[in-house]
Amino acid sequence: MVPSALHLILLLLTLLSIRYWLQLMTTRQPSSVFPLNPDRYQLEFSFPVLLAMLWIAIQFASSLEREWTEWHQTLTPSQPVTVVQIMQSSLITLCFGAILVLILALAHFDVIQKLGFRLNEIRRQLRDGAVGFLLALLPVIALLLLTYPFRSEESLHPFFRLLKAEPYFSTISWIFISAVLVAPLFEELIYRVLFQGWLERFLHPLAAILTSSLVFSIAHGFPDCIPLFPLAVILGTLFYYRRSYVAIVVTHALFNAINLAQALANQQNSN
Numbered sequence: 001m002v003p004s005a006l007h008l009i010l011l012l013l014t015l016l017s018i019r020y021w022l023q024l025m026t027t028r029q030p031s032s033v034f035p036l037n038p039d040r041y042q043l044e045f046s047f048p049v050l051l052a053m054l055w056i057a058i059q060f061a062s063s064l065e066r067e068w069t070e071w072h073q074t075l076t077p078s079q080p081v082t083v084v085q086i087m088q089s090s091l092i093t094l095c096f097g098a099i100l101v102l103i104l105a106l107a108h109f110d111v112i113q114k115l116g117f118r119l120n121e122i123r124r125q126l127r128d129g130a131v132g133f134l135l136a137l138l139p140v141i142a143l144l145l146l147t148y149p150f151r152s153e154e155s156l157h158p159f160f161r162l163l164k165a166e167p168y169f170s171t172i173s174w175i176f177i178s179a180v181l182v183a184p185l186f187e188e189l190i191y192r193v194l195f196q197g198w199l200e201r202f203l204h205p206l207a208a209i210l211t212s213s214l215v216f217s218i219a220h221g222f223p224d225c226i227p228l229f230p231l232a233v234i235l236g237t238l239f240y241y242r243r244s245y246v247a248i249v250v251t252h253a254l255f256n257a258i259n260l261a262q263a264l265a266n267q268q269n270s271n
Contacts, residue, residue, distance in 0.1 A: 006265045010141075010258070017138040020131060033131060034241035041114035042201040043194065048104045052194035055096075059219040067222055080165065081158040083174050090178045097186040100194070116193050116245035125242070129250025132238040136231045136255060143227035150223040157224070160263050172264065179260055184252035191216045191232070192239040192248050200240070209236035231255060 024033060043049055105112050118125065156164075159175045191212050199208035213232035217225040231252075239248050 006261055010262075013134065013137055013258075014141065017134045020135050021138060024135070030237055030241055033135070034128060034238055036241050037243045039114055040243045041108070041111040043108075043115070043197045044201065045198060046107055048100050048107065049194050049198045051100060051103075052190045055190060056195060056215060056219065060215060063219050063221050081162050083162070083166070083171055086159070086162075086174045086178050090174070090182045093182050093186050097182075097189055100189060104194075114243065115197060116239065116243050116248075118244055118246070122246065125244045125246040126250055128238060128242050128244060128247035130254065132234055132247060132251035133254040136234045136251065137258075139230035140227045140255070143230065147223040147226050163263055176257075176260060179256045180253050183256060184249045187216070188235070188239075188245065188248045188252055192235060193245055196236055196239060205240050209233060209240060212236055 020033060024030065101117075104115070105117075108115060113119075159179060163171060163175060195215070196208050196212040199211055203211065210233065213229055213236050216232040217229040220228050235248050235251055238244075238251060
């Protein structure tokens, strides 16, 4: 029953996604979907940007090392992630993200809203986030299907492997907190607000969006990097045009939520 309902929801969402893509292809202007918000500020190289780039460099290097060892078949079997590790990682990430926001606010207090942290037009920002999710849905699903032959039990995200091994309420709850709440809040702060926001200072907007999107995708490893690239491009475009941290977090959170729902439905279907 649950898998069938989820498939119906995905079908309806896909139809809505087609509608927005048709609108984009008709106008050939992203501003027809995301009107440009001129109230913006381009970050200079500062301590928060440095911290974000160090974190990205560590994740990027770790991802490339993992792919290299897998290519040469020298990767030892990894230990499965545990709920306790997810709890610890979520708390550490939240603390680090809060510190980054605090430093950013202190350094740029007079322009913090122009960096994307806007408290006005919340309903509009939520709507923009939902539209971003719908635009991402179609290309992500298409690329997920194309990369299906490259997927195996070993390539599953550690969260999904844990979910299959321990399908308990506590496991689902902490995976939800980490994937749907913590990850979007932190990754959008790092990749879009800080990294892309700084790149826009000296690159063409399209180049800044593509650079941050490519780095974001590669950091998630193969084959996930392929379907994640269009999601990252849409997130970058949404942030550039709307300058809304709320909107990009909503898009990212909805994407992760539908992935988790699909994993739970598959788990129920296999039982």
